[in-house]
Amino acid sequence: MSQAAKIAAARMVLARAEMRAGIGDTTGGGWPVPSALAGVVPPLRAGLVNVVGSLSVVLALAGSASREGAWVAFVGMPWIGWEAARTHGISFERLAHIPTPRGRDADVLAALEDGFDVIVTGNIRINMHDERVLHQRGRQRGTTIIGTSWQTAKNVITARVDTAAGYDAGVGHLEEVRLTVQCGGASVPCRITERGLLPGPELMAVP
Amino acid sequence: MLGLFRGVVRVPDWPVAAAIASSLAHPEDTFAVCDRYVRAVSPAARRAGIAVGDTRRRALSLCPDLTIVDRDDDRDERMFTPVLDAVGEHVASHFLVRPGLVMFAADPPVATAGSPGALAEQLIGSVTEQALECQVGFACGYLASILASHDDRCIGPERTRGFLAGYPVGSVLLAAPDDRCRRDWAEVVDTLSGLGMSCLGDVAAVDHSDMISRFGRTGSVLWHLCNGADYTSTRRSDRVLEYSVSRHVEEISRAEQVAFLAKGLADELADKLARSMQVASELTVRARFDDRMERSRTWSIDGAGSARDITDRVRWQVSGWLDSDQELGSLIFLELTVSGLDAAGATHVSLFGDGRRAAEQAQRAVLRVQGILGDAGVQSVSIVGSRTPGTVTATENWSTSPARRTPDLPWVGAIPKPWPSIVFPTPPRIELWCRCGSVLYVSADNQLGCTACPDPGPGYLRLATPEEERPDPCFAQAACTYVGRVQVWNYAGPWCVSGRWWDAGGYRRAYLQCDVDGGPPALLYRSGVEWYLEGVYS
Numbered sequence: 250m251s252q253a254a255k256i257a258a259a260r261m262v263l264a265r266a267e268m269r270a271g272i273g274d275t276t277g278g279g280w281p282v283p284s285a286l287a288g289v290v291p292p293l294r295a296g297l298v299n300v301v302g303s304l305s306v307v308l309a310l311a312g313s314a315s316r317e318g319a320w321v322a323f324v325g326m327p328w329i330g331w332e333a334a335r336t337h338g339i340s341f342e343r344l345a346h347i348p349t350p351r352g353r354d355a356d357v358l359a360a361l362e363d364g365f366d367v368i369v370t371g372n373i374r375i376n377m378h379d380e381r382v383l384h385q386r387g388r389q390r391g392t393t394i395i396g397t398s399w400q401t402a403k404n405v406i407t408a409r410v411d412t413a414a415g416y417d418a419g420v421g422h423l424e425e426v427r428l429t430v431q432c433g434g435a436s437v438p439c440r441i442t443e444r445g446l447l448p449g450p451e452l453m454a455v456p
Numbered sequence: 457m458l459g460l461f462r463g464v465v466r467v468p469d470w471p472v473a474a475a476i477a478s479s480l481a482h483p484e485d486t487f488a489v490c491d492r493y494v495r496a497v498s499p500a501a502r503r504a505g506i507a508v509g510d511t512r513r514r515a516l517s518l519c520p521d522l523t524i525v526d527r528d529d530d531r532d533e534r535m536f537t538p539v540l541d542a543v544g545e546h547v548a549s550h551f552l553v554r555p556g557l558v559m560f561a562a563d564p565p566v567a568t569a570g571s572p573g574a575l576a577e578q579l580i581g582s583v584t585e586q587a588l589e590c591q592v593g594f595a596c597g598y599l600a601s602i603l604a605s606h607d608d609r610c611i612g613p614e615r616t617r618g619f620l621a622g623y624p625v626g627s628v629l630l631a632a633p634d635d636r637c638r639r640d641w642a643e644v645v646d647t648l649s650g651l652g653m654s655c656l657g658d659v660a661a662v663d664h665s666d667m668i669s670r671f672g673r674t675g676s677v678l679w680h681l682c683n684g685a686d687y688t689s690t691r692r693s694d695r696v697l698e699y700s701v702s703r704h705v706e707e708i709s710r711a712e713q714v715a716f717l718a719k720g721l722a723d724e725l726a727d728k729l730a731r732s733m734q735v736a737s738e739l740t741v742r743a744r745f746d747d748r749m750e751r752s753r754t755w756s757i758d759g760a761g762s763a764r765d766i767t768d769r770v771r772w773q774v775s776g777w778l779d780s781d782q783e784l785g786s787l788i789f790l791e792l793t794v795s796g797l798d799a800a801g802a803t804h805v806s807l808f809g810d811g812r813r814a815a816e817q818a819q820r821a822v823l824r825v826q827g828i829l830g831d832a833g834v835q836s837v838s839i840v841g842s843r844t845p846g847t848v849t850a851t852e853n854w855s856t857s858p859a860r861r862t863p864d865l866p867w868v869g870a871i872p873k874p875w876p877s878i879v880f881p882t883p884p885r886i887e888l889w890c891r892c893g894s895v896l897y898v899s900a901d902n903q904l905g906c907t908a909c910p911d912p913g914p915g916y917l918r919l920a921t922p923e924e925e926r927p928d929p930c931f932a933q934a935a936c937t938y939v940g941r942v943q944v945w946n947y948a949g950p951w952c953v954s955g956r957w958w959d960a961g962g963y964r965r966a967y968l969q970c971d972v973d974g975g976p977p978a979l980l981y982r983s984g985v986e987w988y989l990e991g992v993y994s
Contacts, residue, residue, distance in 0.1 A: 303976075304877040304994040320818040328933055330879035330991055331837050331849040343815075345822050345854055346835040349929070353779075353828050360828065364821025366814075372929050413977040413993065416948035416969065418913065419904070422872035423948060423969045423977060426993045441993065443873045 280314035280367065280393065283337075285448045289435040290406060293367070295391045297384050299399055303408035303428055305333065307395055309446040310406075311367050312338030314393070319343065319366035324357060325350055326371030337445050355379040362392045370396045377401070407431045411438075458613055459597030459686035463562035463572070464605035465543050465579055466591045470556025471496035474535040475525045487523035488515055495527050532556070539590075542582040546575065553633065559601065562594050572610040595619065597684035599631045599656075606630075616684040621657025625649055628656065628681055644671050644678060656682045699728045699736075702791035707746055709786035711775045718770035719763075721792050726763035729794065737796035739766060741773045744789035751777050751784070755823055766792070769823075776827040822854050843870040843953050844967070845879045845979070845991050869953065871967055876979050876991030878937075880930040883988035884919055886980065888944075891915035898966040898982045902952045914944040914970055917978070919989070937975055937992055946971040950982070 279292035286309070293314055300307045308329075311321050316338040323329060327348040335341070345365070350357040354373040361368050362383065375383070380401045387394050396402060408430045415424030425440040427449060438449025467473055471489040472481075481487045486500040494510045504519040516522055532555035543550055543558050546569070550560040562572070569575035576592040583590040593604030595611035600620055604611050611619045625645050632638035653659055659667075660682040667675035680686070701724045708714060729736060742752035755769045770792060777784055822834050834854040842848040890896045893915070894908035906912035918941040922931050947970045954964040965981040967990070972978055977993040 302994075304992075308877055318814070320814060322821075325929075328878050328880050328930055330845050330875055330877045331839060332845055332873075332875045333877040333879075335839060336874065341837050341839070343818070344837060345818070345825075346837050346851065347825060347829070347833060348835065351829060351833070356828050357825050360824040361821050363824075364817040364819070372933065410976040410994070413946075413969075413971045417946060419947055419949065421948055423874070423993065424872075425874070426977060441874060441877070 280317060280319055283309045283313045283446045285439040285446045286310075286430055286432075286437065289430065289432045289437045291432075293393045293395075295388045295393055296404070297387065297394045297396065297399055297402045298404040298406060299396050299402040300406045301397060301408065303410065303430075304329070305337070305426075305441045305446060306406060306408045306428075306430060307369055307397075308334050308337040308339065310395060311369050312445070314367050315339045315343060320345075320364065321367045321369065322347065322361045322365040323369045324361065324371065325354070325373040326369065328371075336443065355383065358383050358394075359386065362387050362390050365392060367393045367395065370394060370399075405432070458616060458684050459600075461562045461594065461596050461613065462598070462601040463547070463560050463565070463575070463579075463592065463594045464553075464601045465539075465558045465560075465583060466593070466602070466605040467539060467556045467583070468589060468591065469496045469498075470536065471525075471527065471532055472498050474532045474555070477535045478531055480525050481523060485523055486519055486521065487525055489525045489527050490515065491527040529555070538586045539583055542586050543579060545582055546578050553602070553631075557602065557605075559598075562601075566594070576608075576610075595684075597681070598686050599628060599681040600684050602630050603627060617657075617660065620682060620684055621655055621660065623656045625653055625656060625659060628659075628678055631681055640674050641678065644674050647671075698793055698795040698797065699725060699732075700791060700793035701725050701728070702789065704789050705787065707786035707788060709778060711771075711778070714774045714778070714787065715767070715771050717787075717790060718767045718774065721790065722763045722766035722770060725766060725792055725794060729797075732797075734797045736794035738794065739769060740793040740795065741770055742791040742793070743774060743777060743787055745777075746785040746788050747783065749784045753827075766794075769827075772824050772827040776830075779828075826854070841865070841867060843867050843955060844965070844981075845871065845875045846881075846883065847955075848875075869951075871951065871953065871979070874993070876993045878933070878992040878994050880934065880989065880991065882928060882930050883981075883990050884922070884931045884934045886987050886989050887918050887920050888914055888980065888987045889916045896987075897985075898950050902950060902966060904950060914947050914968065916941050916943055917970065917972070917980070917987075918942070934989055934992070937994070938972065938978070942975060943973040944970045945973060953981075 279294035281292055282290045293310060300310070312334065315321050320343045321339060322345045324347045347357060350373060355375050358368065358370070358373070358375070377400060380399055384394070384401050408428050411427045411429060413423050413426045415421050425442045427438065427440050429436055429438050440447050440449050475481050475487070475489055476483050481498070483498070484500060485498060486504055487498050488494045488501050488506055489496045490512045492512060494506060494508055494512065494515050496508060497506050501519065501522060506515045506518055506522070512524070536552070536555040540550070540552065540558065543560070547560045547565045550558050553559050566572050566575050569578060572594045579592050580590050591605050591608050593601060593607065593609050595601040595604040596613045596616045600611060600616050603620070603623060625648050628645060629638055629641055632641050648659060659679060662679065664676070664679055667679040671678070701721050703717065703721060705717060708717065738754055740752060740754045742750070744750050753773055755773070774787060774790070778787065825834050831853050835851040836854045837849050837851050839848060840850045888896050890906040890909060890912050891914070892906065892909040894906055896912060896914060897905050897907070899905040904912040917938070919931070919934055919938055947968055949968040950966040952964070952966050956962045963983060965983045968980045968982070970978045970980060978989060979991040979993070981988055981990050
């Protein structure tokens with residue numbers, strides 16, 4: 250075996266060990282995002298991202314991280330539909346649900362940043378200063394915060410519900426909700442279905 | 457072949473002594489510690505003719521005014537802690553065979569004290585401060601040392617076999633570590649006596665392989681014991697121990713003062729742990745407040761036993777109590793107890809960030825949040841299955857135990873999937889009108905009905921203004937989604953779902969999916985004479 254081949258083999262073994270230990274993913278590329286969004290949304294890195302317009306997209310982002318072993322906490326969201334959350338891949342074994350932080354929002358978030366990989370925030374009240382501190386702390390501890398209305402967030406994912414399909418005038422039932430997800434300059438159509446978030450239907454080109 | 461030179465400290469009739477020490481009986485009383493059989497008797501009861509091993513009924517018939525103290529192994533262990541400490545003053549490392557019987561490797565402490573006699577004198581001096589009487593014996597091997605303690609003797613290595621040989625076979629049961637073992641051994645001992653072996657010497661003379669082929673593992677253990685060898689199934693005495701520190705303080709109500717106090721106590725505790733070369737897995741914080749309120753909470757401190765870790769937890773916990781909504785007043789007493797002790801070096805932190813480590817970190821974070829919000833502040837969720845999105849989950853106070861797994865079987869008559877991503881725990885009330893503008897309802901045969909027109913269908917919906925002054929967050933969330941009166945384009949349903957008819961939580965609802973102008977689709981239901989918003993397909 251040549252020198253180069255030995256080094257390559259050693260690198261491969263190290264990479265595999267890192268993968269198995271779960272550190273290769275988080276330090277380098279961040280948590281993966283659902284395949285339907287992969288084209289427009291970058292992997293979830295430590296920091297802060299705002300998701301506006303669709304809770305399903307939030308659940309799908311958290312769910313695909315949870316599938317990879319991330320610990321997820323929900324703060325201030327008593328209204329989550331857990332069946333939908335499970336559909337999107339959220340593992341209830343690695344989940345903490347804090348329905349209302351009761352005025353201690355900043356303290357609770359700071360405590361969670363020490364132990365959880367992904368924190369999803371809903372109805373919370375924190376001031377600008379605390380936001381900055383938490384954002385910075387999260388980035389250091391390797392925590393991703395998915396929020397809705399953080400003022401300091403630079404990354405924003407916007408979703409718009411277009412139509413629901415599967416029923417008409419009382420006949421049939423809702424089978425999918427079509428939405429458009431936009432991040433940065435790009436946008437992608439997707440569908441919320443029984444099997445989670447899927448890529449949207451191919452649009453026919455306008456002749 | 458001969459076992460280690462061991463010393464044994466024995467407190468005769470320990471259950472009796474423990475009952476006296478915990479003020480359940482007086483030394484002069486006629487009393488016995490019993491479960492179904494008599495386990496130990498007081499001197500007065502022994503004089504009345506009651507013996508260990510009698511049935512409870514026989515004991516009472518012998519002595520009608522006998523006081524019976526129920527057997528309690530926890531009490532025995534707990535009360536024995538001071539005796540262990542007293543032994544620990546003279547002997548560095550000792551094992552607890554059972555409450556009332558402590559064993560130690562005798563060579564080093566005997567060398568320190570000068571002679572076995574001198575060590576025995578010191579031990580008896582210390583132990584009798586804690587218990588009524590105590591015996592000390594030395595010999596080689598496990599069984600021999602226990603038997604030696606019954607006679608307060610010191611048996612040299614060369615005399616061990618001869619010393620053992622004279623004892624009846626049944627005396628081997630004294631070395632049984634627990635009840636189950638004792639039962640197993642008693643069977644073998646019965647057989648042995650039936651075969652004509654009455655003394656330990658007879659058993660020792662049998663060939664080892666014969667004992668194994670006839671009695672298996674138990675036979676081998678007994679043979680070794682009878683030959684003065686060791687039998688190694690002892691429990692470490694450390695396991696019953698715990699360390700605690702406490703302090704009474706002037707009224708404290710500020711977080712900074714708490715931090716200061718916590719630091720002092722934690723340093724003291726960590727120092728105690730470090731001196732005994734142990735790590736703890738649990739920390740109990742107990743506090744008393746000036747309104748006579750007491751609070752206590754146990755933290756897991758696995759792998760985090762430094763003074764700083766302890767300080768942090770005490771600080772979080774006590775500040776949590778001081779900030780809580782209940783008026784507890786200010787702090788006047790604080791006690792920290794560590795338990796679940798183990799030898800330092802036995803636990804290890806894994807090298808890579810594997811799942812266990814992540815779980816520990818998450819657990820720690822959750823405990824801290826529970827310190828801030830109370831136990832119910834953090835919930836874990838499990839799916840229990842249901843026909844409607846609102847009742848599909850169960851939440852309970854957070855725990856690390858894996859969620860209950862329910863088989864993923866279909867629920868007949870359930871609302872069609874996918875289910876909404878927003879499900880309101882308290883569904884807000886809404887108003888729903890027919891396309892013609894009049895009130896829409898669901899008839900008894902599960903059809904939409906309208907008060908005015910023959911072709912009913914939902915036309916508009918609006919959130920009803922809640923009666924309470926401070927609407928709950930669900931209403932606020934719903935109000936952001938549907939502003940004012942919105943038009944309904946399309947609908948599916950109604951489907952009738954009823955459940956829990958057998959108890960007070962029974963319901964009967966008609967569900968409707970609505971496609972709404974400029975917003976995500978909604979899941980509505982009608983219950984009684986009102987429409988409610990169950991969820992939103994957001």
